[in-house]
Each structure stands twice: as structure tokens, then as C-alpha cells.
Amino acid sequence: LELKVLKLKLDECERNTLGRKLFREELESTYALQGLAEVSKQFKTDKVSLHNYERFYDKAFAPFRAEPVRLLEIGVRNGDSLKMWTAYFPQYEHVYGLAYGNGSAQQIGISMATIITGDQSKKVDLDNLVRQSGGDFHIIVDDGSHIPIHQLFTFLILFPQLKPGGVYVIEDVETSYWSARGAKLYGYDIKHAGVDSANSIVEVFLQMVNMINRRFHATAPHTWYFMSPVEHDIASIEFGQNCILVYKNKNATWKTTSNKPSTYVNSMFLDKSSSTAYTERVQKRLREGFAELYTDGEYRNSLRELIPNFGSPL
Secondary structure, three states: OOHHHHHHHHHHOOOOHHHHHHHHHHHHHHHOOOOHHHHHHHOOOHHHHOOOOHHHHHHHOHHHOOOOOEEEEEOOOOOHHHHHHHHHOOOOOEEEEEEOOOOOEEEOOOOOEEEEEOOOOOHHHHHHHHHHHOOOEEEEEEOOOOOHHHHHHHHHHHHHHEEEEEEEEEEOHHHHHOOOOOOEEOOEEOOOOOOOOOOOHHHHHHHHHHHHOHHHOOOOHHHOOOOOHHHHHEEEEEEEOOEEEEEEOOOHHHHHHHOOOOOOOOOOOOOHHHHHHHHHHHHHHHHHHOHHHHHOHHHHHHHHOOOOOOOOOO
16 A cells, blocks of 8 residues: 555544454554654654654664554644554554643544643643553653653653553753753743753753662662652663653562662772762752752642652751
């Protein structure tokens, strides 16, 4: 089939079981060997044409191409990127999108794809999203407001909804470099951003590298984190141009191992006080850069539902 014809069928496919099965077979045969750059040509999305995210996604998402994927994308506009994902993952189970709005749900004209409206900076809307979708995602892509505090808040809330071995992507991290006075996006002010700034999602995840390696410097790795114990489920982090990919531990053994002090922790080569001092510096910097998370009642109380001691004095 010509790709345009297939795109039309994608928009108009029937929801009956047989029709869905036959259509998926067509999708798989057409797109099986094609990367995101080729698949995206038939869809109105800038993930390739502007950002060239295929450089990272083809590799990161390869293990899921033939799986019944459950994918969530935050920020969907008219749903074209969701349609692209259904073509890219021909065996998908369900694709969800969170679109800014009043919290309702709607279909976008293709089988097993749903848009749920809500605000990613509101825990009540993220909870509604999880309730309606069931959570348990293989892939989460944050292409929402691009505001650093929203990106961090959403990660802390939704990373637990990612399956073991899943991938969490934060797109458009360029806003963390917007240092000019008056920087604004979608009506939100972006203050105190810039290279090596405190209000930077890039800076947060650069520090997470030391969290991943906590067993080699912390005297009590099982209690060592910057903001939340959910950080202990991070297996690795990949930085790409304008995006961050966070990989979740595949099993509990990885986390258990990371929470055990290294045999060198109590050796003559480690100054135990250095890790404590470093943690205090990072936490102070987080409170300065993302002050609203700690001082705004709605943000703070939302996070305390998951992290009881969040925002307590250092």
C-alpha cells in the first residue's frame, strides 16, 4: 500500500477485532523495517523534521517495536504524534496522550488510542490520567509545556507508572538554557534558567548520575537521594540534543545492588563527609531553582502524598 493510503486507513479504520487485526498486519508489513524518520513523513509532527529525535528513539525504542506497547505522550495537540506512534509500534496495545484541557477523554479516530485532557502541573489531573489509562506504560514521552518545573514535577509523579525496563523521555529541554530576562513560553515565565543554573531540568539529571552511583560514595545508599526514593529506580540516563532519556531498572535486583554500600565505602580512600556535604549543596540548589515545588502549597502537598517528608527542613 502507498503510505498515504495507509495513513487514510489509519484515520478511518474500524474498531472490530478482525479489522483491527488485519490493519495491524498491514502496519507491521509496511513499517517493520522503517525507522522513525521514514515513518514520520506521513504525519504532521516535528519530532523528526525539526528535532531529529530519530537519532535517539530508533535505538532506545528498538526493544519495543514488536511488543504490545503501552505508550503515553504528554502534549499531543491534534493527535498526529499519537497516530505516528501507532504506525511506529504496529503491535501497540494502547497509546495515550495528555492534552492541556479540562480532564475529559476523547478518541482520535484510530483503534486503541485515547487523548485525556488535563494539566501536567496538576497532580489531580495526572492522577486522573493514571486512573483512566491504568498506568503501567512501557514508554512515557513528555512533550508538554517544556517548562522545567513542570518537567520535574511530572517526572516525580509519573516515573513510578513506568514499567521496569521502560523509557521516560523529556523533550525540548532547551528551555533550561533560556537565560534572558522575560523568557516565557505558553504564558509561563522561565526564570533563573541558563547553563549551570539552578532552574534547569538538565542540571537535575546531570546530578542524578551521582545518585545512580550512590553505593560508591554514600554511607547509607538505601536512604540517599535528592528529592524522592523514585530516583532509586533509575538504571541509566542518556543525554541527547534537546532531550533526556531515563531508563528504569529492569528488576528489583538492580536497585537492591545499588542500595548496598560498595566494599570500598568504608575504606581509607573515601571521605564520608564529602558525600553528605555534596548532597546538602545539591538539595539547597534544588530549593533555589525549583522554589515553587517546596514553597507552593499545591505543589508541595501533591508531592508529599508520594514523598511524606518532601520539603522538610534539611
